[in-house]
Amino acid sequence: MLSRLKSKVGSVLLPGDEFALDPVATGDTISLTAPSKPNKVVCGPGLRRSGDCLVVYKSGLLRHKEPNMFWIEAQQKRYVAAKGETVIGIVTSKSGDVFKVDVGASEQASLSYLAFEGATKRNRPNVQVGDLLFAQLLVANKDMEAELVCVDSAGRANGMGVFGAGGLLFKVSLGLVRRLLAPQSDLRQELEQLFPCEMVVGMNGRLWVKSSSVQRTLILANLLESCENMTAAQRRHLLTKIAQGGF
Incomplete structure (x- = not known):
């Protein structure tokens, strides 16, 4: 199936198009050959495994990244929050120590005042309703409220925080x-x-x-x-x- 997928890179695929699988794998990583010769394809947006097939569920162009990552590039405008992505949000309200931020998803995300570089109970960030924020999604799944942070894993802002004056x-x-x-x-x-x-x-x-x-x-x-x-x-x-x- 791998060679057949690669031959389709750049082609337009439609929902319902299928590619037959060989052995079984787990999650979104599908084994294409015997376990003794690991050769896996990682499914990105627009592709999913269904039984013994790889199914296209979004129309668009098939894209490929070495070694074996595939996804569908579509002109999609509806955003689905995903953990680790950096987004531009608009502060809509403040409730206690938590800001509510519109990130364009189906629900608003929360942002703690402590999720900024150098923020403490005494040194609070200057964030107002209507401000633009560049932040990263720390939590994002269908069962929990999305949560944002404005620091990286080292606790540094790294370009995140309030921005947008004059643009x-x-x-x-x-x-x-x-x-x-x-x-x-x-x-x-x-x-x-x-x-x-x-x-x-x-x-x-x-x-x-x-x-x-x-x-x-x-x-x-x-x-x-x-x-x-x-x-x-x-x-x-x-x-x-x-x-x-x-x-």
Whole structure:
């Protein structure tokens, strides 16, 4: 099945498409050969195991990452919270020592005032309702309320916390988010060469940008929304025209 999967990379798959499995495995990691020759495929978003088959449950392009990770890249806008992902949230309320944060999922997430670098009972962070937060999901599953933190495993902020003064926040598809977060993203590099800017990308489909002027910030936002459905050649042609416009 592995060679058949690899031959489909880049192809459009539809819900219900199946790939027959060989031996049985556990969870989302499916053994394709005998245990003496471990060769497993890891299922990402859009793929799941059903009995003796690997089933596609989301329409989109099949993508592959070495050695054997596969997933479906789709133009999905609904965000499903996942542990470990970094997201952009909006503080909606404060209840006691806990902030409620809208992360674009089906329910709001909670954030303790102690989940900031250097925060103590006496030294509380300055967080107000309406503030933008760049945070990481510490807890995220269907049976519990999502929980956010603004520190990494070493207790450092590492870029997380309150941000957003003077920039523009808007929503994009999750597919565009993955393209922007990819190592050596061509789209991100081309936009930063056009207009130097600050950019914060949340895995929940929220994007914040800020350039040297309001006009440039709005142009970047429109470009990000427009370039999603363009080919590389079309995108470069459009960016060249804008660069020649002298904004």
